[in-house]
């Protein structure tokens with residue numbers, strides 16, 4: 001396992017509530033899973049993926065959790081072109 | 096430091112105490128019974144005048160947004176209307192606010208209040224736009240911010256719009272606590288408030304709602320200046336009710352007593368809001384009936400003891416639109432009017448098309464908001480995601496829409512019809528919810544008066560509903 005160094009920007013995951021600890025009267029498919037939190041921050045110690053560790057968040061709070069992702073990023077996009085939208089408002093549709 | 100019990104039940108039991116600490120409002124001061132409270136006094140005692148609100152908002156790039164006339168869309172509506180019909184459609188470009196939506200108006204007053212009361216930071220639990228607004232306003236006021244957000248289902252998947260909203264919060268320097276699906280969002284909010292001692296920038300405080308009043312006030316001023324009269328109808332995308340409540344109060348303060356206040360939501364009936372499975376089967380993250388109906392029929396289901404957003408107090412009509420209709424109108428706005436805007440404002444734009452068609456040519460209907468758009472927060476992203484999740488996407492008659500199963504995009508503008516929600520049914524449902532709080536036999540004269548005002552009816556009407 002490779003060590004991730006102190007100061008690296010990472011995402012941790014923490015189980016906040018197990019299924020038994022969750023709120024009463026949830027739909028069964030929701031109740032089946034634990035209540036999970038993910039948060040990003042700078043590692044305050046060297047750690048390995050999957051290992052419990054601590055991060056300092058962007059506002060300086062220290063939070064504990066399992067190291068999940070190194071350098072978490074966003075990759076959401078405009079999605080694949082939806083052909084149903086293309087001709088709306090064009091001559092082809094009498095505008 | 097005291098170590099608190101962080102179990103679900105223990106944190107929820109400390110709710111009132113945590114609220115008092117984190118807001119500086121003692122709601123007990125306004126409460127008159129399990130139902131009634133002194134709403135107007137609570138709103139007035141925020142201590143801000145309309146001038147204060149506008150001055151505070153100008154300091155942080157909020158308000159004074161443009162009002163556009165949608166010439167081409169109006170013309171298109173007139174072509175499909177009976178002769179003499181087809182009101183002028185105006186659009187208030189709220190995307191121009193810092194952080195890209197009207198939510199900045201709400202966050203601006205909360206941030207100011209947090210600052211003058213000496214809090215070091217503020218926290219909000221939200222599905223997104225409001226988080227970005229809080230983060231942006233906090234950044235400008237030198238405060239820290241934490242956003243508590245429901246992001247992903249049990250597979251770890253979040254829909255593109257939610258993911259984008261989270262990104263935006265982080266962009267402004269907020270710590271974003273990303274959570275799996277569940278109503279425990281509120282529990283997490285309470286825990287975080289308790290741990291940090293930060294200000295509770297709830298969406299539903301009097302500060303937040305008073306901040307939206309400037310929107311209605313500006314609409315009145317702008318329409319009067321340009322058209323020499325009051326707007327005939329203002330259409331408002333409705334979820335938790337703050338948008339409608341604040342805008343309507345602003346219109347009233349400007350003296351627009353005859354303007355019809357029309358709510359509009361995307362119809363998502365049949366999908367469960369706390370369901371891990373349904374979470375990613377909705378193509379809208381706000382402005383839908385999953386929030387709009389429960390919040391209208393019982394506003395006090397929120398993260399503060401009494402909700403300052405009370406939509407039925409101000410609502411004259413409620414229009415429902417389908418997901419497909421909104422996507423159609425979004426694309427039309429882009430192609431005909433040359434502006435790309437995000438999902439929420441286009442919900443009320445869709446209803447405005449239906450209304451304009453029924454209204455006279457010399458009348459004015461105002462769509463009171465737009466919101467920003469971009470990767471993830473775009474109708475193409477949402478439709479591509481829906482398609483990838485097994486939802487049928489096709490062109491056709493929008494009456495064939497089935498939330499969570501089929502999105503049917505109209506083939507022609509004339510198919511954009513929406514549907515009217517029965518207001519009296521909502522009002523009765525509200526009264527039934529009130530009766531669950533306090534048996535009808537125990538309602539006092541003051542309770543009756545409060546309830547009547549809260550649903551825009553008279554006491555006589557309340558008494559005649561069979562509930563009471």
Ligand SMILES: Cc1ncc(COP(=O)(O)O)c(C=O)c1O
Pocket residue numbers: 196197198224225332333334335336337338339381382439440464465466
């Ligand atoms: C851009 C935008 N418009 C409208 C709404 C609906 O506002 P409200 O929840 O106050 O009814 C929201 C809230 O989620 C929003 O973010």
